[in-house]
Amino acid sequence: MANKTFPEGFLWGAASSATQTEGAAEAGGKAKNIWDYWFEIEPERFYQGVGPAVASDYYHRYKQDIQRMKDINMNSFRTSLSWARLMPDGEHVSHDAVTFYNSMIDEMLAQGIKPIMNLYHFDMPLHLQQMDGWENRAVVDQFQQYAQTAFDLFGDRVKLWTTFNEPIVPVEMGYVNDYHYPCVFDMKRAVVVAYQSMLASAKAIQAYRSSNQDGEIGIILNLTPSYPRSDSEEDVRAAHIADLFFNRSFLDPSVLGHYPEDLIDLLRTHQMLPAVHEDDAALLRENTVDFLGVNYYQPRRIKQKETPIADEASIMPEHFFDPYIWPERRMNPYRGWEIYEKGLYDIAINLKENYGNIPWYVAENGMGVADEERFMDGSGMIQDDYRIEFYEEHLKWLHQAIEEGANCFGYHVWTFIDNWSWLNGYKNRYGFYRVDLDTQDRLLKKSGLWFKDVARNNGL
Numbered sequence: 001m002a003n004k005t006f007p008e009g010f011l012w013g014a015a016s017s018a019t020q021t022e023g024a025a026e027a028g029g030k031a032k033n034i035w036d037y038w039f040e041i042e043p044e045r046f047y048q049g050v051g052p053a054v055a056s057d058y059y060h061r062y063k064q065d066i067q068r069m070k071d072i073n074m075n076s077f078r079t080s081l082s083w084a085r086l087m088p089d090g091e092h093v094s095h096d097a098v099t100f101y102n103s104m105i106d107e108m109l110a111q112g113i114k115p116i117m118n119l120y121h122f123d124m125p126l127h128l129q130q131m132d133g134w135e136n137r138a139v140v141d142q143f144q145q146y147a148q149t150a151f152d153l154f155g156d157r158v159k160l161w162t163t164f165n166e167p168i169v170p171v172e173m174g175y176v177n178d179y180h181y182p183c184v185f186d187m188k189r190a191v192v193v194a195y196q197s198m199l200a201s202a203k204a205i206q207a208y209r210s211s212n213q214d215g216e217i218g219i220i221l222n223l224t225p226s227y228p229r230s231d232s233e234e235d236v237r238a239a240h241i242a243d244l245f246f247n248r249s250f251l252d253p254s255v256l257g258h259y260p261e262d263l264i265d266l267l268r269t270h271q272m273l274p275a276v277h278e279d280d281a282a283l284l285r286e287n288t289v290d291f292l293g294v295n296y297y298q299p300r301r302i303k304q305k306e307t308p309i310a311d312e313a314s315i316m317p318e319h320f321f322d323p324y325i326w327p328e329r330r331m332n333p334y335r336g337w338e339i340y341e342k343g344l345y346d347i348a349i350n351l352k353e354n355y356g357n358i359p360w361y362v363a364e365n366g367m368g369v370a371d372e373e374r375f376m377d378g379s380g381m382i383q384d385d386y387r388i389e390f391y392e393e394h395l396k397w398l399h400q401a402i403e404e405g406a407n408c409f410g411y412h413v414w415t416f417i418d419n420w421s422w423l424n425g426y427k428n429r430y431g432f433y434r435v436d437l438d439t440q441d442r443l444l445k446k447s448g449l450w451f452k453d454v455a456r457n458n459g460l
């Protein structure tokens, strides 16, 4: 019997994505996405020269893996469809892809695991990136068709859909930094990418609603509570701008159906407003989400801009604030992210108070650790007590928020089995199961056993 019980029907599970797990990068006529391509042309940009071609070989091992989900009492699992696999030429559907995804979904349902299916997780098909990706409205329309195709094919069994995972990340990493392809440094183009991926999300929701599907559709956002260094007007203003850029740029249009006025003003002041079509506002207003997925790893600490601006002429987000290093922070040194469990509570209360208490779930929360074999005991089980502690502390704050009325319906960790990471290959491991990269064997970690109990007891 748990001391901290979660609401009835609470979803306990894990998240992953197609490119990070499936492997089989060319199987069944799958087309290249930007990750396959970038690895081909610049393998040295990838941690230890490891690209996504094999990943965790989920494409071939999904049946046994779904059994493993069941073994630890997961009742739900989120992954994504690979757009480049499902529609390699952007027009026709791949028979092999449909067979694979059908079989995966059926297997999950047979094991009592509710699928949450995401449509886009950083993996633009190459041929669409060659048309400028989200900068091109034709790609937005193609996304709507892809979404429609996915709903037609799988919507009879998948009842929870999400349009995007962390749509701010390709903007931040690929258009104002060079960590994701196409490695562009241009804030104006970044704004277009953000705006048009938001339109793509709304168009997918529009397609879902107009095809009389009987499930729900949402979006998954990485919310990073933006804490100012002090109460000074300058620090508070700087943190507010960071919040506008990194949280509210997708949160407000997704949930409220419009952008924050002060974000629009800020972009207007710096001549960075994107081209807007007459019916965009109605599209956004009429196609808000049914629910939110929230990925939470770390907060954002901000102080007023104190360092010199490198290039006055080209505006970047960092022109408006500096990161602040809180002296009391605790770090995950392997990933370089602050661990701050209360952030999850603050997100929950913000959604309750400012976003109509929309239904939401924790769609990712996790701790990547390097060299985990250090913690392997004689039986081969990794004793990842640090991860258990990380989850427990977050769950305690989540539980408190739910007691105070937060409308949270699930908790998914990142991740189920160790998987390939965009920037770090297999350096940091997150899974309940360790993947042996030589043999692809999966080994249950102590955190998997812990989760099995938590899920069975519906609480801590």
Ligand code: BG6
Pocket (backbone or CB within 6 Å): 017, 020, 165, 166, 222, 295, 335, 364, 368, 414, 420, 421, 422, 423, 424, 428
């Ligand atoms: C999330 C992403 O931001 O964080 C995942 O949705 C990602 O795709 C996860 O893998 C962990 O981050 P990383 O960089 O350590 O792989």
